[in-house]
Amino acid sequence: MTLQIDSKTIERAAERINAYVHKTPVISSENINSITGAQVFFKCENLQKAGAFKTRGAVNAVFSLSKEELGNGVCTHSSGNHAAALARAASLRNTKAYVVMPDNSSKVKIAAVKNYNGEITFCTPNLASREKTLKAIREKTGATEIHPYNDLRIIAGQATAAKEFFGQIKQLDIVMAPVGGGGLLSGTALSTHFFSPETKVIAAEPKGADDAFRSFYSSNFVPSENPRTIADGLLTSLGSLTFPIIQKYVNSILTVSEESIVEAMKLIWERTKLIVEPSSAVPLAAILENKKGFFQKRVGIIISGGNVDLDNLPWNPALAQP
Amino acid sequence: MTLQIDSKTIERAAERINAYVHKTPVISSENINSITGAQVFFKCENLQKAGAFKTRGAVNAVFSLSKEELGNGVCTHSSGNHAAALARAASLRNTKAYVVMPDNSSKVKIAAVKNYNGEITFCTPNLASREKTLKAIREKTGATEIHPYNDLRIIAGQATAAKEFFGQIKQLDIVMAPVGGGGLLSGTALSTHFFSPETKVIAAEPKGADDAFRSFYSSNFVPSENPRTIADGLLTSLGSLTFPIIQKYVNSILTVSEESIVEAMKLIWERTKLIVEPSSAVPLAAILENKKGFFQKRVGIIISGGNVDLDNLPWNPALAQP
Numbered sequence: 001m002t003l004q005i006d007s008k009t010i011e012r013a014a015e016r017i018n019a020y021v022h023k024t025p026v027i028s029s030e031n032i033n034s035i036t037g038a039q040v041f042f043k044c045e046n047l048q049k050a051g052a053f054k055t056r057g058a059v060n061a062v063f064s065l066s067k068e069e070l071g072n073g074v075c076t077h078s079s080g081n082h083a084a085a086l087a088r089a090a091s092l093r094n095t096k097a098y099v100v101m102p103d104n105s106s107k108v109k110i111a112a113v114k115n116y117n118g119e120i121t122f123c124t125p126n127l128a129s130r131e132k133t134l135k136a137i138r139e140k141t142g143a144t145e146i147h148p149y150n151d152l153r154i155i156a157g158q159a160t161a162a163k164e165f166f167g168q169i170k171q172l173d174i175v176m177a178p179v180g181g182g183g184l185l186s187g188t189a190l191s192t193h194f195f196s197p198e199t200k201v202i203a204a205e206p207k208g209a210d211d212a213f214r215s216f217y218s219s220n221f222v223p224s225e226n227p228r229t230i231a232d233g234l235l236t237s238l239g240s241l242t243f244p245i246i247q248k249y250v251n252s253i254l255t256v257s258e259e260s261i262v263e264a265m266k267l268i269w270e271r272t273k274l275i276v277e278p279s280s281a282v283p284l285a286a287i288l289e290n291k292k293g294f295f296q297k298r299v300g301i302i303i304s305g306g307n308v309d310l311d312n313l314p315w316n317p318a319l320a321q322p
Numbered sequence: 323m324t325l326q327i328d329s330k331t332i333e334r335a336a337e338r339i340n341a342y343v344h345k346t347p348v349i350s351s352e353n354i355n356s357i358t359g360a361q362v363f364f365k366c367e368n369l370q371k372a373g374a375f376k377t378r379g380a381v382n383a384v385f386s387l388s389k390e391e392l393g394n395g396v397c398t399h400s401s402g403n404h405a406a407a408l409a410r411a412a413s414l415r416n417t418k419a420y421v422v423m424p425d426n427s428s429k430v431k432i433a434a435v436k437n438y439n440g441e442i443t444f445c446t447p448n449l450a451s452r453e454k455t456l457k458a459i460r461e462k463t464g465a466t467e468i469h470p471y472n473d474l475r476i477i478a479g480q481a482t483a484a485k486e487f488f489g490q491i492k493q494l495d496i497v498m499a500p501v502g503g504g505g506l507l508s509g510t511a512l513s514t515h516f517f518s519p520e521t522k523v524i525a526a527e528p529k530g531a532d533d534a535f536r537s538f539y540s541s542n543f544v545p546s547e548n549p550r551t552i553a554d555g556l557l558t559s560l561g562s563l564t565f566p567i568i569q570k571y572v573n574s575i576l577t578v579s580e581e582s583i584v585e586a587m588k589l590i591w592e593r594t595k596l597i598v599e600p601s602s603a604v605p606l607a608a609i610l611e612n613k614k615g616f617f618q619k620r621v622g623i624i625i626s627g628g629n630v631d632l633d634n635l636p637w638n639p640a641l642a643q644p
Contacts (some may be wrong), residue, residue, distance in 0.1 A: 025347065027369075031437075047349075047594075056369060107593075269597055270430075272369075273368045273369055273596060273597040273598075274596065308594035310588060311637065311638065312640075313632070313635070315632065315633065316635075
């Protein structure tokens with residue numbers, strides 16, 4: 001692997017996005033510390049613009065493009081936060097965002113894309129349909145594609161969250177992120193390597209969508225097939241760019257049960273008064289399932305986002321998702 | 323009325339509690355600003371210790387007591403946040419807190435009191451039973467009573483929230499607080515008078531519990547009788563200390579429908595990713611119902627607390643409260 005992101009790339013990304021993203025706060029809860037036995041710091045990317053860390057990568061990518069590249073707009077396929085983040089970033093540069101979304105995307109995420117004037121095309125919820133639909137749009141509009149995670153500008157943008165985190169909280173023993181396509185995780189691992197090399201990187205993944213776990217420990221790419229988890233941000237497979245970075249710079253990947261994810265999510269809501277989406281609760285779930293390994297450690301968790309359908313919360317049995 | 327709280331009283335309260343409370347952040351949402359037409363700043367007392375502004379008053383009161391006064395502990399009756407805040411404050415001074423709670427208090431609030439080692443006695447949910455039960459406990463234990471709001475130390479403590487707010491956000495045209503017993507509102511009104519006299523104080527109250535509204539505009543104390551609102555922190559009547567302060571220093575009181583409270587609460591959850599309790603949403607509900615009066619104003623809202631039963635959210639029809 002030729003590493004194409006160095007510390008300067010991430011520093012430049014941080015400068016590039018600075019005016020368009022929040023420096024998100026870090027919070028902690030005595031109660032969660034006492035339950036886990038660890039000292040846990042939450043980096044609140046749920047309070048980021050458009051409600052997720054995805055804003056960092058999308059802004060970095062869109063603001064890296066020349067006026068010519070932007071002329072016909074940008075496009076992507078995404079069921080979730082990247083779609084809204086890209087629509088927002090495009091509107092900041094007065095260009096169009098064409099977004100392919102599976103027709104089972106959550107109402108909240110569709111509304112967010114519309115809110116930023118993204119132009120949505122719905123497709124059947126599978127990768128083949130997403131790619132085919134996107135290809136047609138790209139050919140028709142000439143828009144520049146910005147992949148949700150398998151793009152070095154996106155990875156460098158996501159890396160700024162961990163870089164910022166290390167500036168806020170010193171001497172973290174461990175930094176944790178959930179893993180779906182691996183954009184946040186690979187960025188976090190790179191920033192840790194460059195800016196806090198003594199910190200370990202531990203990823204967390206739902207057992208029902210454990211392609212990264214299986215890829216990581218077999219050293220062979222394993223695609224995500226029929227993933228089943230309420231952590232709807234973590235359904236995708238690793239990418240050709242994210243997987244090698246994760247293999248090289250991540251220390252370990254832990255998988256967790258759905259029950260632990262719901263428990264951790266509710267714990268964060270109750271104790272911190274912050275709304276986090278299921279994907280964001282996966283790292284705390286991993287701590288709850290492996291307390292010994294985190295005992296008395298200073299652990300930083302990147303809370304990935306806060307875009308939740310409030311009418312369908314996983315602990316309300318009457319309304320739980322199928 | 324002899325005013326017994328001056329600016330020095332509030333400044334001393336702020337110093338007294340400083341080490342034991344959070345300086346809570348102020349947040350805003352472009353989206354809420356665009357919906358309301360106002361520029362709204364939320365003072366996040368839901369992120370306060372024990373999840374509510376009540377911590378300020380309770381700490382100020384308990385830390386105002388001498389060792390002798392504390393020797394037999396403190397006691398109160400409260401269905402809600404004051405109970406947990408007092409239990410926490412007592413534990414900080416290594417003394418006991420005896421709390422009389424109605425037997426229909428929410429699980430979450432009972433758990434919070436227990437979490438801080440408060441000793442709970444349950445009573446029938448009416449004022450006579452609360453007072454009778456508390457009297458028996460006071461006589462048995464010799465504990466010092468700390469009333470939830472009709473106490474100058476409590477009022478001075480709650481006043482520190484607005485004082486802090488004015489230090490964070492300059493030139494507020496209006497500051498808003500919900501009103502139940504009037505501890506937060508009278509404290510807010512006093513701090514505004516002393517520290518930001520150009521700011522108007524507007525209170526907000528549910529139509530279904532509008533005793534403060536009726537007292538304020540008739541200039542006669544009207545008790546709260548059979549109040550019905552999901553804003554469970556606002557059921558109580560004004561006190562003999564809070565009412566005169568409110569009469570003198572509050573500019574107006576607006577009442578709002580239950581529907582507006584639920585709409586405002588959900589809006590805050592969705593747009594700010596912060597968990598606020600129904601009482602906290604009452605001021606935003608008043609803005610939503612009276613947009614003209616707030617147009618282009620800089621409005622500060624004190625978010626009173628974030629202690630919500632997550633299993634029983636008001637917008638989930640299947641699980642809504644009766």
